[in-house]
Amino acid sequence: MLRCEELRKLYETHLAVDGVSFSLEPGSIGALVGPNGAGKTTTMRCLAGLIPATSGRLTVAGCELTDYNSSALIELKRHLAYVPDDPPLFDDLTVGQHMEFIGRIYDVPDRVEKSERLLDYFQLADKVDAGATTLSRGMRQKLAIACAYLFHPSVLLLDEPMTGLDPPGIRRLLESTRELAKAGATIIISSHLLAMIEDVCTHLIVMQNGRLQFFGDVDQLRQQFPSATTLEQAYFEATSTVTK
Numbered sequence: 001m002l003r004c005e006e007l008r009k010l011y012e013t014h015l016a017v018d019g020v021s022f023s024l025e026p027g028s029i030g031a032l033v034g035p036n037g038a039g040k041t042t043t044m045r046c047l048a049g050l051i052p053a054t055s056g057r058l059t060v061a062g063c064e065l066t067d068y069n070s071s072a073l074i075e076l077k078r079h080l081a082y083v084p085d086d087p088p089l090f091d092d093l094t095v096g097q098h099m100e101f102i103g104r105i106y107d108v109p110d111r112v113e114k115s116e117r118l119l120d121y122f123q124l125a126d127k128v129d130a131g132a133t134t135l136s137r138g139m140r141q142k143l144a145i146a147c148a149y150l151f152h153p154s155v156l157l158l159d160e161p162m163t164g165l166d167p168p169g170i171r172r173l174l175e176s177t178r179e180l181a182k183a184g185a186t187i188i189i190s191s192h193l194l195a196m197i198e199d200v201c202t203h204l205i206v207m208q209n210g211r212l213q214f215f216g217d218v219d220q221l222r223q224q225f226p227s228a229t230t231l232e233q234a235y236f237e238a239t240s241t242v243t244k
């Protein structure tokens with residue numbers, strides 16, 4: 001379960017997120033979309049507990065992010081995985097060592113077998129002994145996603161996950177998010193690639209200039225934008241960035 005109530009985030013004098021509210025039940029996949037600078041990454045980072053909200057109430061994986069004390073954040077991190085668009089990896093570790101490290105700190109049962117399966121699934125098996133600094137951008141992305149899946153998070157936040165991925169990588173990522181949601185996880189995918197996330201998302205969160213323009217499930221989206229036949233058309237109508 002993930003609930004974001006009246007989230008506001010001020011960077012000094014700039015209001016990046018202005019009163020955004022939405023909630024997602026377990027099993028939901030929310031597509032977080034909006035123009036550059038809309039406040040998507042800021043929202044994700046607040047939900048992940050990486051930056052404090054200026055005001056608002058955030059409940060993520062049963063944890064209330066109100067006081068940002070260390071025990072609340074540690075509890076949150078047990079259940080949440082956040083994969084930014086340029087994931088920070090450990091320069092001194094290999095691909096296999098990343099999986100081993102994450103498997104150990106999250107105390108993942110069968111971590112060796114799960115790691116092998118995930119590296120195989122994300123086509124990184126032949127890179128198991130490669131150092132993180134030798135990976136391509138897409139491989140770094142895949143490794144960060146594999147690390148996130150390893151401990152089976154109940155909330156997964158993916159910020160622009162498809163930017164560096166090849167077509168098989170994108171397909172596998174989307175398939176795997178569907179599987180994780182089916183198993184009860186709550187997922188948010190922030191992306192500009194609307195056609196690609198269209199089939200996988202159950203909900204749409206549209207932001208623009210820090211404000212929420214639309215939140216609802218796919219049926220509500222159809223009701224609100226009856227003439228839109230694609231997610232992209234609904235997006236344009238919600239943000240009015242393009243007129244026909």
Ligand SMILES: Nc1ncnc2c1ncn2[C@@H]1O[C@H](COP(=O)(O)OP(=O)(O)OP(=O)(O)O)[C@@H](O)[C@H]1O
Pocket residue numbers: 011014016034035036037038039040041042043
């Ligand atoms: N650390 C920061 N300090 C000051 N302003 C910031 C900071 N981070 C983001 N902003 C501003 O907040 C606004 C929202 O930025 P954010 O990165 O959340 O947008 P976004 O929707 O993720 O954009 P994009 O699609 O380009 O990634 C922008 O105007 C941005 O310039």
